[in-house]
Amino acid sequence: MTDTRQIQEEIIDEFSILGDDKESTIYYIMEIGNKLPSFPEDERTEENIIKGCQSKVWLTTRFENNRVIYLADSNTDITKGLISLLIRVLSGRTPQEILDTELYFINKIGMSTIIGSQRSNGLVAMIKQMKLFALAYQAKLNV
Amino acid sequence: MALDLHHIRSLFPVLHQEVNGKPLVYLDNAATTQKPQSVMDSLTRYYELDNANIHRGAHTLAARATEYYEKTRLMVQEFINSREPEEIIFTKGTTEGINLVASTFGRKFIHKGDEIIISTLEHHSNIVPWQMLCEESGAVLKIIPINDKGDIRLDEFDKLLSSKTKLVSIVHVSNALGTVNPVEYIIEKAHAVGAKVLLDGAQSSSHLKIDVQKLDCDFFAFSAHKIYGPTGLGVLFGKREVLESMPPYMGGGEMIKEVTFEKTTYNDIPFKFEAGTPNIADVIAFQKALEFVNDLGKSQMVVHENELLSYATEKLSSIKGFIPVGEAREKVSILSFLINGMHPFDVGVMLDAGGIAVRTGHHCAQPLMNRFNIEGTVRASFSVYNTEEEVDRLYDSVSKIAKIKNK
Numbered sequence: 184m185t186d187t188r189q190i191q192e193e194i195i196d197e198f199s200i201l202g203d204d205k206e207s208t209i210y211y212i213m214e215i216g217n218k219l220p221s222f223p224e225d226e227r228t229e230e231n232i233i234k235g236c237q238s239k240v241w242l243t244t245r246f247e248n249n250r251v252i253y254l255a256d257s258n259t260d261i262t263k264g265l266i267s268l269l270i271r272v273l274s275g276r277t278p279q280e281i282l283d284t285e286l287y288f289i290n291k292i293g294m295s296t297i298i299g300s301q302r303s304n305g306l307v308a309m310i311k312q313m314k315l316f317a318l319a320y321q322a323k324l325n326v
Numbered sequence: 327m328a329l330d331l332h333h334i335r336s337l338f339p340v341l342h343q344e345v346n347g348k349p350l351v352y353l354d355n356a357a358t359t360q361k362p363q364s365v366m367d368s369l370t371r372y373y374e375l376d377n378a379n380i381h382r383g384a385h386t387l388a389a390r391a392t393e394y395y396e397k398t399r400l401m402v403q404e405f406i407n408s409r410e411p412e413e414i415i416f417t418k419g420t421t422e423g424i425n426l427v428a429s430t431f432g433r434k435f436i437h438k439g440d441e442i443i444i445s446t447l448e449h450h451s452n453i454v455p456w457q458m459l460c461e462e463s464g465a466v467l468k469i470i471p472i473n474d475k476g477d478i479r480l481d482e483f484d485k486l487l488s489s490k491t492k493l494v495s496i497v498h499v500s501n502a503l504g505t506v507n508p509v510e511y512i513i514e515k516a517h518a519v520g521a522k523v524l525l526d527g528a529q530s531s532s533h534l535k536i537d538v539q540k541l542d543c544d545f546f547a548f549s550a551h552k553i554y555g556p557t558g559l560g561v562l563f564g565k566r567e568v569l570e571s572m573p574p575y576m577g578g579g580e581m582i583k584e585v586t587f588e589k590t591t592y593n594d595i596p597f598k599f600e601a602g603t604p605n606i607a608d609v610i611a612f613q614k615a616l617e618f619v620n621d622l623g624k625s626q627m628v629v630h631e632n633e634l635l636s637y638a639t640e641k642l643s644s645i646k647g648f649i650p651v652g653e654a655r656e657k658v659s660i661l662s663f664l665i666n667g668m669h670p671f672d673v674g675v676m677l678d679a680g681g682i683a684v685r686t687g688h689h690c691a692q693p694l695m696n697r698f699n700i701e702g703t704v705r706a707s708f709s710v711y712n713t714e715e716e717v718d719r720l721y722d723s724v725s726k727i728a729k730i731k732n733k
Contacts, residue, residue, distance in 0.1 A: 260669065
């Protein structure tokens with residue numbers, strides 16, 4: 184499996200092709216959001232909603248073979264697109280790998296200008312929650 | 327004579343810029359309108375030449391600032407045709423105006439078991455102050471329902487009215503749907519049972535000709551920033567006898583006649599309700615906004631805004647997946663809609679990417695959104711400086727966006 188840095192570089196490349204055209208960038212984000220795997224309906228609960236996001240975001244995980252699988256969904260396609268980028272980088276990795284990953288691609292692709300500062304706060308909340316899951320699994324492994 | 331849009335637009339510097347590489351199309355006028363250069367010049371001029379505290383100073387600058395400040399009161403009196411300038415109270419905005427009435431009139435005259443009537447169309451600022459008052463006093467809040475088109479149900483209103491009704495507080499024009507409420511009927515009926523009426527004029531004040539004497543409302547609250555004026559300034563009109571019967575809102579300077587540690591006597595209206603140093607600069611600059619409206623003539627402005635609304639409604643209705651929200655009998659300036667299969671927020675972000683500013687979300691009217699079983703809408707709202715070409719831009723972008731989910 185490629186490391187998180189390589190995947191982030193891939194994303195940066197994809198966004199650089201789109202250039203400064205905000206319209207195409209947003210369309211692209213929505214497009215990848217639409218490809219997000221479907222979220223288990225029985226886990227679409229209040230508890231799985233991430234606090235601090237403007238739109239609704241549900242996040243849940245599986246822990247298989249010492250790897251964290253993230254499943255997420257949102258009621259808006261743009262948010263789904265953002266989630267799918269995070270999942271692409273972090274999902275299927277060991278808790279330690281996730282905790283060690285610095286998500287530098289977000290700044291590199293100019294995410295805050297794309298989605299605005301309010302949404303950026305939501306993105307931060309999302310990342311925090313993903314890392315918290317990793318931390319919890321890591322703690323479990325160490326017991 | 328048609329409006330000279332080229333000239334009008336030249337008065338608003340903010341309109342002449344690119345957003346995301348496209349010429350800005352500003353269609354969020356129901357949230358706030360842009361300001362003509364004259365308003366900005368007036369603000370600068372005040373601070374450069376006239377800045378002083380008002381009403382008490384013995385010096386020339388203080389006298390000048392006071393004169394200009396009070397001139398705005400006279401202009402506002404004329405703008406809404408109140409009987410006297412003393413019936414005009416400067417506030418921070420519509421929200422403060424409503425809260426003022428809830429805190430003073432409400433506390434004094436509304437008690438346990440009394441009823442306050444509002445409607446499903448209300449903005450949160452005309453819901454929450456009454457809920458707070460009801461919680462404190464034991465009064466009961468009653469809600470006039472609406473039909474699927476977004477019109478108020480007058481038959482239901484009639485049923486809600488009774489001798490228990492102490493206040494009807496209702497929006498004149500809905501900020502989320504653009505519905506113009508039949509307030510004349512509501513006021514007449516409410517008065518017949520002895521209730522007072524407050525009109526939330528945040529939206530109506532910039533689009534409809536307001537005559538508070540003809541309307542016969544007891545209160546009328548609106549905001550300067552939605553009528554091309556500065557932010558942080560509003561007006562509460564109240565009939566003299568009602569205002570005089572009310573206790574003060576905030577305690578402090580300006581609102582007193584005489585203070586001793588034993589007893590304080592209060593100033594006359596309007597000063598009784600204007601404690602502290604007011605927003606002098608913005609009050610003075612508001613004159614220029616009123617002049618802008620008076621020069622063009624509200625009736626001419628409304629004709630233009632209605633033409634834009636009809637043009638936009640008709641054009642966008644032809645888009646596959648376009649769902650209008652709110653099709654009231656009488657509407658002004660506001661086109662609320664959804665795109666089938668898409669979240670309003672996504673639509674808003676995509677429009678912004680194309681340089682078009684609209685509002686998305688619940689528009690501070692969550693109970694209304696619940697009534698339609700939706701989370702929110704996309705809202706395009708028009709103003710006098712908007713053009714048909716801008717509506718065409720909106721149409722082009724919405725068509726493109728709608729195709730994503732409506733092939």
